[in-house]
Amino acid sequence: MRHQGGLIQRVIQTIRGSRGILAGLMVAAGLFALPSFGLAADAAPAVATEYRDIPGIGSRNIVWVIAQLHLLLAGFVLGVPIFAWLCEVVGWKSGEKRYDKLAKEFTKLLTSSYATTALFGGILLFLLIAFYPKLMNYLTDIFFPSFIFYCILFLLETATLYLYWYGWDAMQDGGKKTFHIFLGFLLNLFAFFIMIVPNSWATFQASPVVIAEGTDLQRAWAATWNPTWWPVNIHRLIANVVLGGYICGAYAGIRYLAARNAEERDHYDWMGYVGNFIGVFGLLPLPFAGYWLMREIYQYNQQMGITLMGGFLSWLFILQAMLIGVLFLGSNYYFWLGITHRIPGSEGQYKKPIMAMLVILLLCLGVWMTPHSLVASLEEARKMGGTHHPLLGVFGVMSAKMTVANLMILVTFMSFIMYWRAGKQETATWAKVARAVMGAVLVIAALAVIVLGVWGYFVPAIIRINYFSTSQVLIVLFVMLTITPLTALLLKSARTTTEMVWGRMPPRAGYALVLNAVMVILLMTLMGYARSSSRVHWHIYGVMRDSSQYAFSPALGYAAAFMALNTFLFCMLVAFIFWVATMGDKGKAGYGGGAKGELPHGMPAMAGGSQSLSKLKG
Amino acid sequence: MGGSLGKPIILVAIIYLLLKFVVPNIPGSAPLPSSLIFLYLMLTTSGIVIFATLSGESKDAFWGPIQRFMTGENIGGLQMLRYGVLILFPLLVGWQTYSSTAPSDQPPAENRTIHPAPPGEYTGLSNPVAKTPDNIMQGKGFYAAFCSPCHGGQFDGKGPAARGFNPPPANFSDPTTIAMLQESYLFWRIKKGGVGLPIEGMPWKSAMPRWEVELPDEWIWKIIMGEYDGAHQSPRTWE
Numbered sequence: 001m002r003h004q005g006g007l008i009q010r011v012i013q014t015i016r017g018s019r020g021i022l023a024g025l026m027v028a029a030g031l032f033a034l035p036s037f038g039l040a041a042d043a044a045p046a047v048a049t050e051y052r053d054i055p056g057i058g059s060r061n062i063v064w065v066i067a068q069l070h071l072l073l074a075g076f077v078l079g080v081p082i083f084a085w086l087c088e089v090v091g092w093k094s095g096e097k098r099y100d101k102l103a104k105e106f107t108k109l110l111t112s113s114y115a116t117t118a119l120f121g122g123i124l125l126f127l128l129i130a131f132y133p134k135l136m137n138y139l140t141d142i143f144f145p146s147f148i149f150y151c152i153l154f155l156l157e158t159a160t161l162y163l164y165w166y167g168w169d170a171m172q173d174g175g176k177k178t179f180h181i182f183l184g185f186l187l188n189l190f191a192f193f194i195m196i197v198p199n200s201w202a203t204f205q206a207s208p209v210v211i212a213e214g215t216d217l218q219r220a221w222a223a224t225w226n227p228t229w230w231p232v233n234i235h236r237l238i239a240n241v242v243l244g245g246y247i248c249g250a251y252a253g254i255r256y257l258a259a260r261n262a263e264e265r266d267h268y269d270w271m272g273y274v275g276n277f278i279g280v281f282g283l284l285p286l287p288f289a290g291y292w293l294m295r296e297i298y299q300y301n302q303q304m305g306i307t308l309m310g311g312f313l314s315w316l317f318i319l320q321a322m323l324i325g326v327l328f329l330g331s332n333y334y335f336w337l338g339i340t341h342r343i344p345g346s347e348g349q350y351k352k353p354i355m356a357m358l359v360i361l362l363l364c365l366g367v368w369m370t371p372h373s374l375v376a377s378l379e380e381a382r383k384m385g386g387t388h389h390p391l392l393g394v395f396g397v398m399s400a401k402m403t404v405a406n407l408m409i410l411v412t413f414m415s416f417i418m419y420w421r422a423g424k425q426e427t428a429t430w431a432k433v434a435r436a437v438m439g440a441v442l443v444i445a446a447l448a449v450i451v452l453g454v455w456g457y458f459v460p461a462i463i464r465i466n467y468f469s470t471s472q473v474l475i476v477l478f479v480m481l482t483i484t485p486l487t488a489l490l491l492k493s494a495r496t497t498t499e500m501v502w503g504r505m506p507p508r509a510g511y512a513l514v515l516n517a518v519m520v521i522l523l524m525t526l527m528g529y530a531r532s533s534s535r536v537h538w539h540i541y542g543v544m545r546d547s548s549q550y551a552f553s554p555a556l557g558y559a560a561a562f563m564a565l566n567t568f569l570f571c572m573l574v575a576f577i578f579w580v581a582t583m584g585d586k587g588k589a590g591y592g593g594g595a596k597g598e599l600p601h602g603m604p605a606m607a608g609g610s611q612s613l614s615k616l617k618g
Numbered sequence: 619m620g621g622s623l624g625k626p627i628i629l630v631a632i633i634y635l636l637l638k639f640v641v642p643n644i645p646g647s648a649p650l651p652s653s654l655i656f657l658y659l660m661l662t663t664s665g666i667v668i669f670a671t672l673s674g675e676s677k678d679a680f681w682g683p684i685q686r687f688m689t690g691e692n693i694g695g696l697q698m699l700r701y702g703v704l705i706l707f708p709l710l711v712g713w714q715t716y717s718s719t720a721p722s723d724q725p726p727a728e729n730r731t732i733h734p735a736p737p738g739e740y741t742g743l744s745n746p747v748a749k750t751p752d753n754i755m756q757g758k759g760f761y762a763a764f765c766s767p768c769h770g771g772q773f774d775g776k777g778p779a780a781r782g783f784n785p786p787p788a789n790f791s792d793p794t795t796i797a798m799l800q801e802s803y804l805f806w807r808i809k810k811g812g813v814g815l816p817i818e819g820m821p822w823k824s825a826m827p828r829w830e831v832e833l834p835d836e837w838i839w840k841i842i843m844g845e846y847d848g849a850h851q852s853p854r855t856w857e
Contacts, residue, residue: 299856302741302800310733310798312818333668340673347673355669362665366658372794373732376651378725384648386785387730388794391647392654397794457793460852508671542738 050134051548059131060550061562066127068528068566069573070120072243072521075236076574077117078191079244080110083278085184092181102271104168106248111165112581116573118154135539142210143201145220150197157190195240196233200224203232205540206531207300227300231293238289242282243524246517249275251578253513256505265503272505272513273338279516280331280412284480287324287405288473295465297534304541308534309398310372315556316530318371321401323523325365328408330516332361335415337509342500343423353418357411364404364411372396394457399464403453406472410446413480417487423498426490434490438483445479448472521570525563533559623683626666633662653727730785733799734819736806743802747839757844760837764829765845773849783825790849797851804842804853809835 053059084106091099129136140147164183171180200223207228211219252271259265298305307313336354340347373387373396381387394400428434449472456464535541537551545551554562637658642649670680687693690700747753762771768787770777775789790796796804806814812824829838846853 302802303735303738306733306803307735307818310731311735312731314731315729329664329668333672336672347675351672354672358665358669362661366661369657369661370654373730374651375653375727375729377727380649380651380727382784384651387732388792389648389650389654391641391644392650393792393794397798461797461854462852462856506674506677536735 048134050132052131052133053549058550059127060548063124063127063131064562065566065569066120066124068525069570070117070124071528072524072566072570073113073117073120073573074195075240075243075524076247077110077113078195079240079242080106080113080248081184081187081191082241083245083248084110085181085188087274088184089181092177098267098270101267102274105271107165107168108581109248109251109578111161112577113574114158114161116577132539135544138540138544139201139204142204142223143220145217146197146200146224150194153190153194153197157187157194160187160190192237195236196229197224199232199236200226200229202531203228205538206297206304206535208540208543210543228293228296231289231296235286235289235293238282238286239524242279242286243520245275245278245280245282246513246520247275247574249279249513250517251275253510255582257507257510259503262503269342269502269505272334272510276331276334276513276516277416279520280335280416283327283331284409284413287409291402291469291473301541304534307536308530312553312556313530313533315371316526318369319526319560320523320530321365321368323519323526325368327516327519327523328361328365328412330512330519332357332412332415334509334512334516335419337505337512339419339422341504341506341509342502343498344501345498346422350418350422357415360411361408364408367395367400367404368408370395370400397457398469399453399456402456402469402472403449406449406453406476407446409476410442410449410479413476413483414442417483420487421491421494423496423500424491424494425497426494428490428493431490434486438486441479441482445475448475518567518571521567522563525566525570529559529563623680626663626670626680629666630659630662634659651727730821730823731818733803734816736803737816740802740806743805745801745805745839745842747836747843749843753840754843754847757840757842758848759844760833760841761844761848764833765841768825769845773845785823790845790851793851796845796849796853799854801839801842801846801853804845805835805838808833808838808841 051059054062084103087099087106088103091097091101091103160183164180164187167180167183171177171183204223204226207226209222209226211222214222249272252268252275256265256268256272259268294305294309297308309317336350339350339354370392372393374384374389374393376384376387384390388396426435452468452472452475456468459468533553536553537546538544539546634655637650637655641647667680669676671677685691687696687700687703690697693700761769766777767779768777768783769775769790770780770787773790775787775792777787780787788795807826809828809830811826811828811830812822813828815822815824833841842853
């Protein structure tokens with residue numbers, strides 16, 4: 001004690017000697033030590049942090065934008081390899097080099113988008129961990145085995161993509177090409193699993209299956225195989241093809257509009273056609289997949305089903321009808337423009353069928369867009385006797401919607417068939433019979449779809465859902481599976497009366513392709529909001545409640561603004577990526593030099609149809 | 619102005635007249651709200667633009683007169699009309715903007731969610747009462763006593779008291795009402811009534827009484843059976 005007392009006295013004496021300096025040092029130390037209060041609070045918190053936020057912007061808004069951008073990029077990156085690979089296979093089997101070139105161009109877009117997708121995935125993960133630690137802890141606890149599996153998949157996918165892209169030119173012949181095709185297959189296989197693994201995390205949040213006992217693997221597997229996992233997997237797989245197809249179409253459309261020589265115009269006109277075809281090809285089964293998904297959601301939980309289809313989110317489905325309607329109209333418009341511009345002299349021949357198809361599409365769209373509860377003023381509602389119109393109110397339910405969706409699919413399919421047959425004369429002896437059979441199949445199918453649709457009002461819902469709607473889908477599929485091979489057989493021996501001329505499409509065709517892509521992106525942002533919001537105030541439906549300050553569903557107008565923002569940001573992002581990706585091509589092509597000089601008076605090229613181009617061609 | 623432009627204008631006018639004056643006069647119909655008329659007219663216009671721009675010739679025939687008129691190129695005696703349009707159109711837009719934003723004593727258009735999602739505790743329920751002829755008959759009896767004054771003896775929403783309500787009571791014989799719903803949904807709506815509607819059911823325009831204070835649950839389940847049977851409808855099920 002004496003020793004200690006002596007020490008204290010010495011310290012006091014020293015302080016007296018250099019009071020001013022020490023006081024300053026203490027103040028400085030105190031100031032430097034201030035953050036340690038915060039750190040100490042973080043190090044030993046009384047309660048674990050559940051949420052973090054960035055005031056002003058809001059954690060939910062940030063996650064909303066980043067998640068949507070990641071999802072859109074991922075949809076593109078996972079959708080493109082499917083048809084890039086198919087194009088390569090077609091080129092390989094048919095020996096037509098242009099398919100191989102197209103497949104390579106698609107893959108070029110893919111490689112440039114891949115890193116950005118991963119980047120946004122990483123940002124999303126960091127944000128989720130930072131903003132929602134409690135939720136992420138819970139999900140990690142359940143899905144830890146699938147996190148590991150996902151990482152392995154990602155490594156495999158990346159390695160395969162590198163080999164596939166960088167080995168393209170080196171693996172062009174013989175056995176090497178076969179190996180390259182195999183690499184493309186592997187790429188798609190890994191991509192499929194990369195899609196379905198995170199789907200399990202997202203669908204678990206909507207329709208959780210939680211088992212208390214079992215190993216980590218068993219719990220993860222049970223949570224993965226939840227009721228909406230496969231419907232979402234199928235729906236997303238098809239939607240990714242649609243998104244990829246239309247974005248590639250838009251890319252081709254823009255390149256077509258900016259084309260500076262006939263070769264480019266021909267190529268990008270053809271690429272635009274392929275992109276639109278792929279988009280339509282995916283669009284035809286997409287409503288079926290969506291219907292299945294909604295059915296599973298409704299069956300899983302009535303509350304969630306009604307929130308989506310009859311509750312406050314039901315207005316989104318009217319918007320969805322409008323967007324899908326524009327997409328159907330845009331895709332058909334592009335087909336019809338193709339007939340009238342690529343096949344000279346066919347305009348008069350196909351005018352009437354095109355008008356008939358357009359009228360059917362518009363009538364169907366009118367039914368699809370008619371809400372069950374109408375937006376009406378008080379006076380209008382009084383006159384109607386409520387917000388249901390006594391006559392047109394019948395268009396507002398699923399029986400009508402399913403019927404017109406099927407009819408629109410049939411019309412779009414026939415648009416394609418008409419395009420396929422245009423400029424050709426069937427020479428087979430049985431051609432007349434085949435045409436009669438196809439006509440009869442089409443008419444009977446359309447009538448059957450309508451009859452089932454009307455009958456659907458008079459049977460119990462389960463009969464309509466399980467049998468009538470399914471039958472309508474099967475009838476449409478039957479038409480496609482009957483008419484497609486019959487047409488192919490007919491055209492095998494057909495004589496070409498008018499050669500298809502590429503590169504003559506008017507500029508509005510290019511704009512139509514861009515419009516279609518924007519519609520698909522808007523559609524995905526819309527339904528992304530619907531899917532997330534259907535959980536209402538739950539992080540994990542019925543299991544973990546959202547107790548943050550954002551535990552409310554954003555108003556539809558607010559949400560629509562975010563959808564528009566996300567669509568805009570994604571378009572800008574894709575435009576930037578494609579611009580960067582095609583910089584090298586422009587350099588190689590020597591732009592700014594001779595190519596420009598080919599144009600009369602240095603004017604920007606009108607993509608097909610312009611007089612100046614006709615002169616050039618002539 | 620050319621026939622190519624005249625035909626679309628006539629077509630839009632015909633569609634408008636049909637929607638405004640013909641459809642409402644079809645037996646069993648009613649006037650269409652302006653939102654729906656606007657929607658159908660937009661569709662018609664889109665169709666016209668699509669069809670008119672399919673070929674270069676049809677596009678020129680369609681846009682040419684509009685373009686010439688707007689630019690005043692070789693329009694001869696229509697020059698005054700052009701000035702009129704150029705002056706009137708912005709004024710029309712201005713008037714539309716003013717009238718849609720100016721304070722008004724009219725209530726805003728309704729965006730009511732008629733079928734809001736039920737609370738979680740009602741979603742998994744199934745009718746505990748056996749579906750026997752006796753129970754159905756008993757349910758119809760309860761319906762006649764408690765529900766038919768508003769929802770009607772014929773289950774068509776036209777009971778003697780129905781005229782006093784806006785919105786009117788639901789028409790159960792319409793295949794787009796109770797046939798779309800599960801029995802548990804009806805149980806919730808009958809039990810909790812208009813006052814039990816959730817936030818998303820705003821503006822809570824339902825005069826449905828809260829029957830849980832009057833009727834035991836078993837009676838409500840029987841009423842539901844009676845309703846479906848009397849309206850010749852079936853509840854939504856998954857089996």
